[in-house]
Amino acid sequence: MHHVTKVHFGPLLAEVRTKVDSKRPLLRYLVDKREGLRNIHPKELLSSDFSCLHSPYSLPDLSDAVELILSFAKAGKKILLYGDRDSDGVSSTCLLAFFLKSHKEFSNINLEVMVSSESDPYGLCKEALVKIKKVKPDLLVTLDFGSSQADEIEELTNTGIQVIVLDHHEVPVRIPTNCALVNPRRTDSIYPEKKICTAVLSFKLVSAILFRLSDxxxxxxxxxxxxxxxxxxxxxxxxxxxxxxxxxxxxxxxxxxxxxxxxxxxxxxxxxxxxRKLFFYQCSKIPDFFSSLEEETDLAGIGTITDMMPLIGENRHFVKLALNSLTKLYAGDKKRKGLSELLRELKLSPQGVTTKDLGWSIGPVLNSAGRMGKTEEAVSLLLSETATDAKTKAKQLLSINEERKERTKRNMDRVERYFARKPERTTKEIVFCYEPDMEPGVSGIVATRMVDTYKKPAIFLAPDNGDARGSIRSYDKENVLELLESLSHHFLHFGGHPEAGGFSIQIDKIPAFEAELYDAAGKWLAQDKERENTHSIETDFTVLTEEMGERLLKEWKDLEPFGQGNPDIKLAIRNAKAIHLTPLSGGKHVRFHLIGSGSLKYMIWNKGEEFQKFMSGHGSFDLVGSLEENFYQGRTTLQFIVEWFGIAAENSTQSN
Structure with a gap:
């Protein structure tokens, strides 16, 4: 609700229906506005199947990776899968492990699975190298890290360990030698997509192995x-x-x-x-090819959503295929027992698993294990072999997620008190927060919430095993890796994506780091000449209160899944009048209705007190937000989630 200085109101629904020549004018209008969707064939926009996926063989070093796995498995040599602790790392590791453990070709495979824990620095740190050398694998497959760690990989290959890297992070100038580096961001990659997650790369490797075993x-x-x-x-x-x-x-x-x-x-x-047509044709000639791959799409879709990949192109298809697969799994397909039990414990809607479920229920639970230093609990669940074992582990994982929520809440309370004592820190170009009593493991979540609150890039830092670990999140289109690079002399390790990064640092180096941070951030942001100093909201449509409802939602439902690169439809309501206002959680949140929109509920999260104060001085107001379905306690209802409220001029507003 803070810092909005301009609202651009979209056209009225009646205007679009009059001007756009289409059987579905609202959908056509939305597609034409979205660069990643407008040039797609209508059938590919509305549907997804395996014909929409690219051949994995255009990925660099993918063929080499396939041959290595097949030869080492056939020879009975030890293969170690070592994954990162986040949801994409866990999903990619378990996708590949589940396939290798269950496919008849690998019935005698000598396979071990490991994941990093929250106490380890990122990637192939010295702790990871010690663990790997202790296992003594003949073949190491790293998942979701390794592209930027040429020295460490070459140290391993010099000891006789062959290495495959499956990763999607930025590729530096110097890449590992004597290693199969499967990364779509490589400059020599001819793969049509650049922004795909590691879980999708695991899927690609699995599909390539199946294809390799065929005629x-x-x-x-x-x-x-x-x-x-x-x-x-x-x-x-x-x-x-x-x-x-x-x-x-x-x-x-x-x-x-x-x-x-x-x-x-x-x-x-x-x-x-x-x-794509030819590859689909070839795959359709292979017995059980698609039925074998259908169950592999679920973790690929979870990784895509939780790692915030753009939901256009192939990513869009992976998520839609994953939702179909997960819905079947939830309905009774027990082959993936661990994931099946997790869906049941989460009590999702029996009508079908949704994108929101991936991003707000399934993904955070898998992520919570790594955040709480218990990544192996998520892996153990996903690789469960019996329903009884899976049920126990699903309950354990949900308990860990509750611990994570409590830790996040405690940290957020401390952040609020921190900035209440030091309000001048919120005026800097970047918002920074560190205190010795902050708790580790949830720095990414807290940094994201700081961005949401202060509308600026944010860094949150917490003590962790004798050092400190931090997360940085971008606000707009800034590349946070550029800032971390300029300050890298302070860090023990750093890495991540342009939008989200992490680093570790010695505690005694934090004062010097912070002292240099603000000047470096000013120079970093100044490089982006087009960056606006104001926060504006673009809305897709301006809607009358009486037009709100399920019928309206159905008009653009085919645009799902929504997320990065394909945001949810943003609606504006002008001159609204609230009734039946109900404070929730002691006033922190608020629920209300609008005159004219029937029983539809409007929700404001975390700004309830501000809204009540605002309402005391205004009879009507403008709203911006999104319509969504909410499943709770066995019932599905429609609600409107408010992103902004205020009094707006025709195309601009002062922040409230």
Whole structure:
């Protein structure tokens, strides 16, 4: 509710319905406004299946990774999967482990699974290296870290350990040698998507292994294409679902008879490009290929949502496929016993698992184990082999999540008191908070809430095992890794994404770090010349109170899943009048109705007292927020979540 200086009101629904020539004008209008969606074929926008996914073989070093796993598994050599502690790390590790443990090809595999704990610094720290060397694996697969740790990987390879890295973080100039680095952000990557999470990379590795074990692997197909702008034709060759150059055929030792014609008559349910069509065609010829992969989509979708990947392109399809798979699992498919029991313990809606469930229920529970230093509890649950064991572990994980919530609440109380004592710190370019009594493990959540409150980049730091660990979150489009890089001489370790990073630091270095932070942040933010000094809200539509309801929500439901890159539909209401106001949690939150919108509930979180104070001086007001379905105690209801309230001018407002 704070710091809003401008509200851009979207058009009235009636205006859009009049001006947009479409059977579904609101949906068409929204799609055209969203760069990541507007050029997609309508069928691909509305539906998802495996034909929408790209061949994994365009990922760098993916083929090498497949061959390493197959050869080491066949030889009975020890394979160690070592994953990061967050939800993406846990999801990617368990996805690959579950496949290797359950597929008949790997029935005698010598496999061990490990994950980092909250007490470890990020990635291949010295503690991790000690653990790995103690296990003495022949093959190490790191999941969700490793791209930036060339020295550590080369230290391991020098001892005779072969390494595969599955990671999606930024790739530095120097990358590990003698290592299969599967990362779509590599400059030499031809994979069509750059921003996919590690759980999706695990899925890609699994699908590539299944394809490698089939007769379709290595087959070459040829297609005659008309060259653009002329009547000339040329031959285009494909292998493993990707285009290859004609000169590359020489390395395959093929004769003309072994080259197969492109399946021109084959029709995919959803129109896709030539490469995806061919790969789908090849996969459809492999017995049980898609049924084997369907259950692997669930963890790929969870990782995509919890790691805040943009929900456009392939990520959109992974989430939709995951929701279908999880809904089936929730309805009684017990193959993934651990995940199945977790869904039941969370008491989700029987009507189907939703994107909100992934981001607000399933993901946070899996994340909580790592935050509380108990990552192995999440892994143990997801790899459970019996329903009884899974039920016990699901309850344990939910208990850990409750501990995490309490710790977050205590830290947030301390943050509020901290800034109440030192309000001048909220005027800086970046909001920084550290005190010796802060509790570890939830720094990312607290930093995110600081950003939400102060509308600025934020750093939260807490003591942890003799040192301190911090999280930084961006507010707008700033790249936080650039700031961390400029201050890296203070850190023991640092890393992350452009939007979210983490670091560890010696406690006695914190004063010097903070002293340098504000000047460095000023220079960092000054580099972004287009950054606005004001916070504005863009709304999709301006809606009359009587237009609110389930019928309206259904008009854009096909745009789901909503999230990064495809935000939920933002609605504005003007000149609203509240009735039946009910304070919740001692006034911290508030629920009310609006005159004209029937029984629809409007919710304001964490700003209840401000709203009541505001209401005492205003008879009507403007609102910005989103419609959503809420499942609670066996009932699904519709509610409006308020993001902002105030008195707005036609296209601008002063902050309240």
């Amino acid at each position: 379709e692997y290595g087959r070459v197909y040829v297609k005659t294409e008309v060259e653009e702008g002329s009547e000339k034709t040329s031959l285009v060759y494909f292998r493993n679902g990707i285009k290859i150059k004609e000169e590359s055929l020489l390395s395959f030792s093929l004769d003309e008879k072994s080259i197969l014609p492109y399946p021109e008559d084959f029709v995919t349910p959803i129109p896709v490009d030539t490469e």
